Amino acid sequence: MDSTILLTGAAGFIGSHTCERLLQEDHQIIGIDNLNNYYDHQLKHYNLKHLQKYNNFQFYKEDISNYNSLKSLFKKYDISRVIHLAAQAGVRYSLENPFIYQKSNVEGTLNLLELCRQKEIANIIFASSSSVYGDRNKVPFKEGEYVDKPVSIYAATKLAGEALCFTYSHLYDFNINCLRFFTVYGPRGRPDMAPHKFVYNILTRKTIKYYDVPTGQIARDFTYIDDIIDGIMLSLTYWKGFEIFNLGFGNPFRTIDFIRIIEDLTGLKAQIEFIGRQPGDVAITYADTTKAKTLLGFEAHTSVKEGMRKYLEWFKGYYNL
């Protein structure tokens, strides 16, 4: 049995998969999540149900922006590492409700870092995002490039989170791995994300509101959940000061071609209404994974076709379609 890991965002998409892998490997996990209803919270309860069958898992419904209740948790347990995945996610919603992003992603991150300082917990993983690269044409995205032009409030708060991590690492010798995830999809995937919306609308014969023009300008480096979890697990064995790693497949797909793959796999034709690019969206995301490969041994193996086949199988079962 390994020492205790505090994992935030445990009921979420990436958090629940990360917990599951860690629990299977006998780690002690304290999971926290505020179970907010940004998307259907039935899915979060379903995610938690998978985790609560493990004896080495304990769950607390807590909000990371609540410093005092976090403090009592830090007092109660002998935590050795923190995997900080909780965040208000979503680019579009950040334009509607910017304050919640500041509260969860900036204040919440600061609370955790400050409590880690007080309890001398020096090993932390922070979930960052490809969105910090902004809207740039130069691809693939490399960790060493300047990132100073986030084009959504979500991206700005993720960048602020990275900056806070750097500062704590600099001041207090923390080891912090900031992992920039690239469009993650797979079983239990977030209902607000394009892969979910595409699949749901195709299976239910509804029209996809497609945030692009018919020629297809938007491309994403779609990355299967199991590959992301492999990356998180590898980063748990690498503690060398402050580091940023891209975790992505490294091969962007035009989203229009992503839809074509779902059509092939389902045998159904998508109905698409093209409504153009939305404010805050970037044209392309494309991970250069050389650093993650060299230092962590990370390599994403799951092709979009294979990943989507697995996602569809889960999707049809869960949503009864």
Ligand SMILES: NC(=O)c1ccc[n+]([C@@H]2O[C@H](COP(=O)([O-])OP(=O)(O)OC[C@H]3O[C@@H](n4cnc5c(N)ncnc54)[C@H](O)[C@@H]3O)[C@@H](O)[C@H]2O)c1
């Ligand atoms: N899914 C992706 O493609 C993607 C891409 C880049 C970065 N990320 C980052 O990865 C992390 C996990 O993303 P996800 O896709 O699993 O999202 P998710 O929304 O499924 O999971 C986040 C979890 O955090 C919880 N949460 C939100 N605010 C909280 C708060 N104030 N206190 C406690 N819990 C709170 C939510 O209830 C949710 O269960 C996030 O930090 C996200 O920004 C995800």
